[in-house]
Every structure is written in structure tokens, then in C-alpha cells.
Amino acid sequence: MNNSWRHHLTSEPYRSYLYSYPHKTSYRTLETKLPLSELWSRELADTFFLYMHIPFCGARCGFCNLFTLPDKRANVHAEYVDALERQAEQWAPFIQHKPIARFAIGGGTPTLLAPTQLERLFHIAQHVIGMNPERASISVETSPETVTAERLDILKRRKVDRISMGIQSFIEAEAEAIYRPQKPQEVERALKQLKLYSFPILNLDLIYGLPGQTHDSWLYSLDKALFYEPQEIFIYPLYTREHTIVKPEQIRQSGEDQRLRLYSIARERLLAHGYTQYSMRRFAKAEADSPKRLLDYGCHDEGMVGLGCGARSYTNAVHYSSRYSVGRAATASIIADYVAATDFTYADYGIVLGKDEQQRRFILKSLLHTEGLTLASYTGRFNSSALNDYPELNLLLDAELAVVQKEVLRLTAEGMMYSDAIGDWFISPEIRMRMESCVIT
Structure with a gap:
């Protein structure tokens, strides 16, 4: 270890x-x-x-x-x-x-x-x-x-x-x-x-x-x-x-x-x-059978349509939203601009995801849940190996915070307890720099 x-x-x-x-x-x-x-x-x-x-x-x-x-x-x-x-x-x-x-x-x-x-x-x-x-x-x-x-x-x-x-x-x-x-x-x-x-x-x-x-x-x-x-x-x-x-x-x-x-x-x-x-x-608890005929939704395929001020929308390569704030005055101002807006047909605030960020997102959306990261799914989407692309994932295996079982990389019970640290650790240097330079009003 x-x-x-x-x-x-x-x-x-x-x-x-x-x-x-x-x-x-x-x-x-x-x-x-x-x-x-x-x-x-x-x-x-x-x-x-x-x-x-x-x-x-x-x-x-x-x-x-x-x-x-x-x-x-x-x-x-x-x-x-x-x-x-x-x-x-x-x-x-x-x-x-x-x-x-x-x-x-x-x-x-x-x-x-x-x-x-x-x-x-x-x-x-x-x-x-x-x-x-x-x-x-x-x-x-x-x-x-x-x-x-x-x-x-x-x-x-x-x-x-x-x-x-x-x-x-x-x-x-x-x-x-x-x-x-x-x-x-x-x-x-x-x-x-x-x-x-x-x-x-x-x-x-x-x-x-x-x-x-x-x-x-x-x-x-x-x-x-x-x-x-x-x-x-x-x-x-x-x-x-x-x-x-x-x-x-x-x-x-x-x-x-x-x-x-x-x-x-x-x-x-x-x-x-x-x-x-x-x-x-x-x-x-295990969910009871729904009386509805529910459609499937693949969370890895994005397709999040966010309506309203503060909602985020996710497409495969672009995430966008209105501007973000926490302070009362700034939040009220952003909402006022939204209410007065007449044209909602474009995105002007967000982030364009390159391949590296798309791959990191795919890994985090799987790994931080008990379903784990199916390595073949990653390969099918990105035509490469997650463990080769991000050899640091092997550190989780070395520390016994994760295991690979039947080609699925999963956190152990102890690894799950440290999910927040693992998620934070896997943020790319570029995204971390943007987060740390963000001025929140």
C-alpha cells in the first residue's frame, strides 16, 4: 500500500x-x-x-x-x-x-x-x-x-x-x-x-x-x-x-x-x-415498479436543458448558464437582467470542454458512484484506456481506495468515504486555475 x-x-x-x-x-x-x-x-x-x-x-x-x-x-x-x-x-x-x-x-x-x-x-x-x-x-x-x-x-x-x-x-x-x-x-x-x-x-x-x-x-x-x-x-x-x-x-x-x-x-x-x-x-431503498413507462436517460450523454436564471445546461462539448453569484445584490442584479431579457437563443457564459475535460467528467460521473467506471465504456467512447490516459488512477488501487472487478473500477467502502477528496484531487490543473481565479460577488 x-x-x-x-x-x-x-x-x-x-x-x-x-x-x-x-x-x-x-x-x-x-x-x-x-x-x-x-x-x-x-x-x-x-x-x-x-x-x-x-x-x-x-x-x-x-x-x-x-x-x-x-x-x-x-x-x-x-x-x-x-x-x-x-x-x-x-x-x-x-x-x-x-x-x-x-x-x-x-x-x-x-x-x-x-x-x-x-x-x-x-x-x-x-x-x-x-x-x-x-x-x-x-x-x-x-x-x-x-x-x-x-x-x-x-x-x-x-x-x-x-x-x-x-x-x-x-x-x-x-x-x-x-x-x-x-x-x-x-x-x-x-x-x-x-x-x-x-x-x-x-x-x-x-x-x-x-x-x-x-x-x-x-x-x-x-x-x-x-x-x-x-x-x-x-x-x-x-x-x-x-x-x-x-x-x-x-x-x-x-x-x-x-x-x-x-x-x-x-x-x-x-x-x-x-x-x-x-x-x-x-x-x-429499492424502488417500486413505476406505473409509468419511463424513458431511459443516459447521464453520460449530457443533454441537460436548464431553464431559469442560475440553471446550467450541459451539451457534449459546452456547459453554459447565466452568471453566478452568491451575494444578495449581485444575485438580484443577475435575476433582474434575466427577467428583462428578450433574446435567449445563444450561450454567452460557460465553458467549452476539450477532450481531456470530457474524459475527466466521464470518469468522475462514474467513479464517485457505486456503479463504478466501466473501463470498456470509457474505451468505446474515447478510443483509449482510462488507466493509460490517467495513470494516477492506479494510485487509488495502490492505496486500496479502489479495486478493479470484472473490468469495472470501483471505490472501496473506504474510498467512497473519501469521495470528496478524490473528486477534488482529479480536477485538472487548468480547471483548478480557473476556479481559484474566479471572483464571486
Whole structure:
């Protein structure tokens, strides 16, 4: 075992987890505007993933660095949905040649919208873009305070398959420590109401490593979540990033060793309750057969259509979005520009992926999940060997953080625990330089 290198990998600091590659902080103004008609006509995916971003929430949580703005004004929400509909109308001719296999509404908090505006989002997806709710899996994010019977009636009628709700902690003091204004009673009210609607998949999010959190308090929150028998549970370590309200010194007391212990006890508890681990964060029960005839979606084939300010779109060689910010004033300004825009037919901000970045993305999207990297799939796509192209992957094997079984490179259980470090380590020098030089306002 290469103990010195293994220690280096698992002890080096890293920013956060890679939920996408390249990271959004590597995006820049493109040298020339790219017509969307050309980008999407060349897209290889057989089906598309439609995502709508609603960048409004009731309050910004202390750990959040997402593109979102605390704003509850109904007229602001309505103007935003108007703009999203204009964007959808202009994009529809470019993407309607292939069906929508997945549809997700995220944010922010989409269910902060008034019921009439929430209804409009589904109308846009179905009647402007052409999404068939009988063939697409549909996911919506919510928050405890916005769970109401009127909104849930809409989601049920619109054939939503998955509801995802962030809880983070069932302990009021821990929620307050991350500036999350929620009461345990409100969380439990929302959960009881959600259970009445029997959505096929209920996902709950929890965070470990919170200020003041202990072994016992973490297990308390985990067991409270398990009581409601969600089909999915995501567990996230608390990270601080630039412009987040919670600062590094507020969580330094727990340290990386404590976070790893909390992760380990959660993993053990979830596996004992019949959940299967699919990534460092995602644990899920076996899904029941869907009454829908769902279309397949190959996540390696890109085809992510992102509508709304802050949404990212992924084609095979170009990732693009609106500009990114975290600060309130800058975010409000970007949203105002989006609402006032009349032409949505080109991409002017993002990144063009060369072959190296496409290969790294393909590897990370496989390796950081329990399915692993099928070496033959990589060879079929790129006409080369992953282990030859990136011999540093052998370091994972040397450190016993990964194994090759039946031509699939998979992280071991310990390797999965260090997914964030592995993902951060595999960022290319060029992307890291762009990320580090990004000025976030």
C-alpha cells in the first residue's frame, strides 16, 4: 500500500464535493456567442433532462452558496415565471426533436411560489417544451414551511414521482447554528402531510458536522428521519465556502476526523435499515415498479436543458448558464437582467470542454458512484484506456481506495468515504486555475 500518498489524498484540504464537473466557478464569458440551435442539433443524447431553477427562498441558510435570493414577493415570482416561459418558448424549437426523460424543479425553494405560479411551471414543461408526464420521472424540491395541501395537490395531479426536502437537523439549536429558521414541529408537520400523499419517492436531506453536533444528536436526527420511512436519504458533510454565512472557524472545532466518524455511523445505521449506498451521500431503498413507462436517460450523454436564471445546461462539448453569484445584490442584479431579457437563443457564459475535460467528467460521473467506471465504456467512447490516459488512477488501487472487478473500477467502502477528496484531487490543473481565479460577488 502506498501509505504516504494515501495520507496525502485523505488529509489535504478541499473545497467541497463535486456535484458537477467542471465546477461552475470555472465558467467565464465565452469568446463568441454560441447559437443554441447549433449546440442542440449536435447533441448525442437520445433523451433530455429538463431542469427548471427557481432562485427564491424564504431565507438563506448559513451553509448555502447556491444561486438563490431570499425574496417572498409574489409579484417578483410572477415576473420571473413570465421570463422562464419566454425562454422556454425560444428554446423549444431546439430541443423538441428528442423526448424529455427526466424533469426536475429545484432552487431555491420552488414551492415558495404561489400555487398558480407552481402550476404554470408544469404547463410550460408539458405544453411549451413537450414533456410527457407519463414517460418522464418528475422531481420537485420543497421545504417544511412551504408544504401545504394546495401545493401538494398540484404535485400529485401533475404526476410528480419524487419530493425532496432539506431538513438538515431535527434539533432546533443545530438548525439555528446554520441560520436555518425552522422549528422541529414545523418539520414533523410537513413530513406527516407528505406521507399522506404517498409520493413514490420521498427524499430527505441531513447534514453532519454542524456546530455543536454530537454523536448522539446526529443519530437522533437520523433516527427521526428513518421514522418516516423515506425511500431516499442524502447525508451531507457541512462545508463552508466563499460568501457562506457560516465561517470555517465555526466548524473547525469538529474537524475532519469527527465528520468521518459521523459519516461512518450514519452509513452503518442506514445499511442496517435496508438502504443501499449509491454514493457518499445517497442511500436509497429499492424502488417500486413505476406505473409509468419511463424513458431511459443516459447521464453520460449530457443533454441537460436548464431553464431559469442560475440553471446550467450541459451539451457534449459546452456547459453554459447565466452568471453566478452568491451575494444578495449581485444575485438580484443577475435575476433582474434575466427577467428583462428578450433574446435567449445563444450561450454567452460557460465553458467549452476539450477532450481531456470530457474524459475527466466521464470518469468522475462514474467513479464517485457505486456503479463504478466501466473501463470498456470509457474505451468505446474515447478510443483509449482510462488507466493509460490517467495513470494516477492506479494510485487509488495502490492505496486500496479502489479495486478493479470484472473490468469495472470501483471505490472501496473506504474510498467512497473519501469521495470528496478524490473528486477534488482529479480536477485538472487548468480547471483548478480557473476556479481559484474566479471572483464571486
